[in-house]
Amino acid sequence: MNRIYVIIAGSDSKTIAAIRDHLTTIEKVTSDCDVELVLSPTPKELLKAILKKALQTKVIAIMQEDIIPRFENSDFESRPVHHSYMNTVLPALQSTPELQALVSSILVYCFQGLDADETTKLLNDHGNFSLVAGSFGTRQDDPEWRHLKSAIMKAIRKFTETQQDNPFSGLKDQMIGHSKTMRDVFSFIDAVAKVDLTVLIQGETGVGKELVARQIHDQSNRSKGPFVTVNCGAIVDGLFESELFGHEKGAFTGAVSQNKGKFEMADGGSIFLDEIGELPKNQQVKMLRVLETHTITRVGSSKEIPVNVRVIAATNKPLDAAVKANEFREDLFYRISGLQTYLPPLCERPKDIPPLVNHFLNQLNEEAKVRKSFDKEVLETLQNYSWPGNVRELRNIVEGAFSLSPSNRIPSSPAAQKLLDTLKSSNHKTLNPREQSERDTYQFALIRNEGNRRKTASELGVDVKTLRKKIKKYKLNMPR
Secondary structure (H helix, E strand, C coil), X not given: CCCEEEEEEECCHHHHHHHHHHHCCCHHHHHHEEEEEEECCCHHHHHHHHHHHHCCCCEEEEEEEXXXXXXXXXXXXXXXXXXXXXXXXXXXXXXXXXXXXXXXXXXXXXXXXXXXXXXCCCCCCECCEXXXXXXXXXXXXXXXXXXXXXXXXXXXXXXXCCCCCCCCCCCCCCXXXXXXXXXXXXXXXXXXXXXXXXXXXXXXXXXXXXXXHHHHHHCCCCCCCCEEEEEHHHCCHHHHHHHHHCECCCCXXXXXXXXXXXXXXXXXXXXXXECHHHCCHHHHXXXXXXXXXXXXXXXXXXXXXXXXXXXEEEECCCHHHHHHCCCCCHHHHHHHCCEEEEECCHHHXXXXXXXXXXXXXXXXXXXXXXXXXXXXXXXXXXXXXXXXXXXXXXXXXXXXXXXXXXXXXXXXXHHHHHHHHHHHCCCCCCCCHHHHHHHHHHHXXXXXXXXXXXXXXXXXXXXXXXXXXXXXXXXXXXXX
C-alpha cells in the first residue's frame, strides 16, 4: 500500500516539532509514514489539508490543542486557548463514514501540571480517534510520550493490516486516459523512468502530477527504494532546513533527538518536490546546492552526508515566467528542467472523462459492494463541464453523487440531483483552481446540510457571515 501521510498541526512550533522528533524514533513511522508539520492552521485549512491527502492515501492527523483544563466531580472539561480542532475538525471527520476508513485522528491536549497516566482514565479512545494529554516536556520516558506512541501505533496497525485500497484514491495503481495528449504522457514516463535524471512535471492543480511522479519511480531502477513527497509550499520557513535536511539533538530548542530530513529518508529512492515554484527565494539556493553536490548537512552539524536520491519536481505555475520575473532562480530552473512534461487540464481532453468516471465508479462499487451506475444524461453533463478543478474535482463529484444516491441509479435522490445541477448551471471559467475548490467545498456542504446555514457554517468551521459572503461571491445554489 501507499505510505501513510502523518500531518502534525498546532499553534506551538516547538511542541509539534518535538512530536515529530519523537515519532521519528519509532521504526514503524519511519518505514511506513511521511510526516509533515503545519503551523497554526485554522480548522478549515486543516480539514482541507486532511481531505486533500485522503484522496491519495491513508492519513493520520495529529492535532495539538492548547487548552485550559478544569476538573469538577472527576469530570474533565477544557477551554481551547486557540482554535478548537476538537469541536470543528473532528466532528467533520467522524460524520462521514467513508472518511473513517481513510483518516485516523489523534488529539493532543497540551497543558502543564497534569499526570498523564491519571488522564488516561478520563481521555479514552472515542470512535476513530484517540486523545492524549500531558505537558509534553523533553523527557522521552514521560507517560504522555508513551501514550502518543501507543496511539500512533494503533492507527498505523489499522491501516497496514487492512488490504483494502482507498476507494477515493482515483488513479492509485494506474493512470487512465485515452486521449492523444495522455498517450504522449505515458510514452514520456516509459522513456524517462530508467534514466536516472531530474524530471519536471508541469500542469494545473488537480491534474495528477504526483501520480506521474509515482509512476516514474515505480518503473525506475529505484522502485524498491522509498518514494518521499515534499510539499514545498507548505513548509514553515523556520523549519525548512530541519524538514529537508534533518537536525542533530540539541540543535535548537525542542530538538530532543536526532532527526533525519526528507532527503535522507529518500536515500536510495526518489524524492518528489511538489509545487517547487512556491519555494521562497532564500530557500532556493539551499535546494540548488543539494541538487548539485548530492550532499546535505543537518542543522546543528558541520558534517556533510551524501544522499543518493532521484529528484522529481512539479509545479502549477510556468517557471520560465517566474525566472523572468526574478521570482525563481534561473540556475535552479535549468537544474530541474532537463527532462520535463506537461499534463493537460481535463477540459482539453474530454475523451478521458468517461473512462475516468467508470474507473472511480468501479472503485466505489467494489468498496461498497453495490452496482451503481450513472444515467446517460448525467454522463453527458459530466463530459460537457469545463472542470476547472481537473481530475480531483471530477473525482469529488463522482464521490458526492455516489454517496447521496440511495439506489443503484444515479441520481436517485434530490440531494444528488442538486449536486449535479450545480455543474449544469456553472460558468466558472473565471475561477482559478483554488477558488474552484473553495466553491465546491461550500456548495457540497450546503447540499449535505439541506441549505441550513448554521449547520453548514459549523461543519466548515466558519461563521454564518462568512458563509453568506461565499454564497454571494460564488452564486451558490441554495437547496430547498
